[in-house]
């Protein structure tokens with residue numbers, strides 16, 4: 001790994017940590033702010049307008065998530081014909097008991113149901129520069145022509161897991177049975193079925209408008 | 216096994232005595248569905264009559280079912296079967312917990328875990344898919360459930376689910392629980408784990424649960440289910456007038472309304488009007504904190520919570536900074552009796568300090584957290600009523616040594632200070648002194664302290680059965696129907712099929728019409744407090760309620776929601792859909808099964824429960840030895856006659872007739888209420904019949 005690559009990764013890691021810190025709180029209410037977009041890699045209006053972007057952005061409003069995990073079960077039933085939270089493109093279960101971080105002595109007040117009850121779904125950010133796509137040795141992760149959604153081309157995917165290792169949000173997983181990588185295709189099923197409206201798809205028009213307002 | 220669907224296909228057997236594991240084929244139990252059914256079958260086959268709950272020969276079975284983990288709506292329950300120490304015969308019972316434990320069990324590839332023997336030293340069971348090990352738990356012994364869970368989870372990959380006991384279970388307190396996810400507890404079997412030296416089970420699963428059906432068909436049924444589902448306990452009518460609603464009913468758990476919030480969410484979440492067609496507000500319908508604690512709780516409500524794959528969130532999660540005053544976390548979660556039972560221990564009332572209802576909320580919140588960490592069970596709130604009786608009758612003063620009596624902080628109790636609960640639960644958990652006998656359960660306390668007839672015979676103490684359990688949706692719920700249901704188990708009945716309908720909030724005419732369509736006649740249901748004599752449809756209603764309950768605990772679906780007898784939809788004439796369980800079952804397992812065929816499986820499971828009870832009690836005379844109801848049911852409202860409007864009083868002869876009619880519906884002996892040979896054979900329980908015959912326990 002080159003120095004630059006390493007630096008990039010580090011940046012991403014710290015970006016991610018920063019994001020997680022504010023994530024729960026700031027995305028609450030689903031307000032798209034410049035700060036949030038910044039954390040997703042979009043720093044100015046040109047970024048948003050100039051890149052083949054995905055239809056929108058799937059976010060989880062942590063103030064509304066009750067940890068029912070219907071999103072995980074529906075996601076995999078709809079996309080895979082089985083129920084398999086491990087490969088769900090929305091991931092809640094792993095954050096359920098103790099939040100996203102490691103368990104510490106402060107677990108009774110940290111995130112999770114053993115703490116302050118904050119549970120949030122991890123969602124694919126349809127990154128501006130998708131690390132998953134960059135890492136894929138066979139170029140199997142592509143932007144869909146019309147929507148820009150980053151999707152796995154299963155005919156190309158060799159199931160090596162490089163994408164899963166690269167994704168800073170750890171939301172892409174290789175299916176142990178089909179040996180194909182499974183990532184969010186913005187099918188909208190989780191959003192439609194979330195019993196509290198915690199998951200939302202913010203269309204890019206709104207994102208762009210927000211960016212223009214702020215820029 | 217790769218083509219098995221619904222079920223994972225394997226059952227894990229753990230022998231604690233020699234530390235060995237075995238994987239067994241689930242399909243040998245397929246006629247018993249899963250969960251509760253597997254539990255009873257294992258108990259029947261493997262645990263000899265006369266075994267006591269804390270003997271190493273007792274076994275404990277954690278069961279999921281073919282629907283657990285599939286994402287079927289409200290399929291998050293774990294059924295635990297074992298002998299029950301608080302029962303005088305240590306007869307078999309189930310404890311159930313919601314949460315995420317059993318779903319994880321399925322994702323790890325297991326339908327059930329059978330635990331047998333006794334470990335030479337404290338251990339916890341670690342399961343990562345098919346990697347199974349027993350880990351040292353000596354350093355966990357003596358720790359509460361919260362910390363134990365954190366330790367165990369810390370030794371496992373992220374996403375692990377943990378079922379654990381607290382110090383109460385370790386100390387073999389009869390009234391102790393097994394708990395997962397911090398507030399989902401299974402009451403009565405904590406001590407069985409303690410007796411076996413097993414502190415916790417940690418599970419992480421990364422495998423799929425497959426279904427036989429096409430995904431589109433599955434998602435269609437999911438859609439139908441989400442259309443007919445109501446709020447908690449399947450209450451389908453809101454508690455206040457709503458723009459979309461034709462009816463409202465004050466006691467409905469559908470409490471959402473515009474302006475009522477999860478007040479401690481950031482920003483606060485408005486529960487809103489929750490039009491039943493809006494899928495994105497189903498989880499907002501039940502603001503359970505306000506239902507359980509009153510208006511004061513709104514500001515402390517972080518959100519609702521609940522079980523795996525359930526859109527109805529019935530646990531309230533509260534952030535109450537004042538809890539820290541008691542050395543507790545400011546964060547507490549629970550529901551219903553988890554909150555009300557500690558409230559009931561405060562027998563002199565609650566502090567009047569602060570806002571209206573705040574004192575009561577504080578008692579409930581303090582007690583809930585203490586009980587959940589120590590792992591103390593309440594015998595459906597009976598522990599508080601036993602305390603009350605012993606105190607008020609002066610018995611406590613007599614049975615407690617003076618020194619112990621004086622050491623009890625009576626001043627705190629009088630002031631309604633929740634600090635009293637800190638002292639109380641510690642004594643129960645660590646079996647400190649004579650007071651801790653309250654943790655043995657009503658039967659044993661009443662016996663040891665020589666409770667008078669007034670304890671059993673007065674309606675104030677809620678005792679349903681001389682076997683030591685209280686009423687739980689009994690004669691006040693559909694008259695003879697609730698009464699029959701309450702007499703059939705070895706602990707308080709946990710059946711909600713009947714009360715979900717009567718509590719639905721719909722006008723009685725609609726309820727009667729609906730149950731008429733399900734059972735055969737609207738006469739199956741009386742209007743509240745306006746009872747009529749027994750008829751065969753009431754017997755059928757009781758039977759249907761129980762066998763659906765048994766099915767739910769086997770599939771596993773939540774009987775606090777299922778069956779979908781009614782719906783909130785006017786355009787459907789408020790009809791629900793009672794075939795959804797069989798549709799789900801057929802699609803998951805690939806075994807085409809009609810509603811009637813599935814009900815027959817429920818009948819099999821329930822009859823096996825009865826056979827287990829006959830065997831353990833060593834008598835066929837269930838009518839006189841097992842089923843009798845405490846006197847107050849026949850003597851309340853002395854000035855009123857049964858079957859006059861305004862009383863829930865039951866008539867002795869009529870109730871005997873009710874038992875006869877019910878036994879008949881079940882195909883049990885009409886005289887004794889024991890399963891007959893013919894019925895056992897009809898249900899495919901030939902081996903059960905043969906063993907009972909050998910023991911002389913078949914009715915003539």
Ligand code: SF4
Pocket residue numbers: 060064065066067068069070071072092121193194195196197198199
């Ligand atoms: S469906 Fe909604 S409420 Fe349930 S876990 Fe997913 S994001 Fe949270």
Ligand code: SF4
Pocket residue numbers: 123124125126127130131132133150166167168169170171172183
């Ligand atoms: S899978 Fe990960 S890296 Fe790829 S687009 Fe989604 S969030 Fe970004």
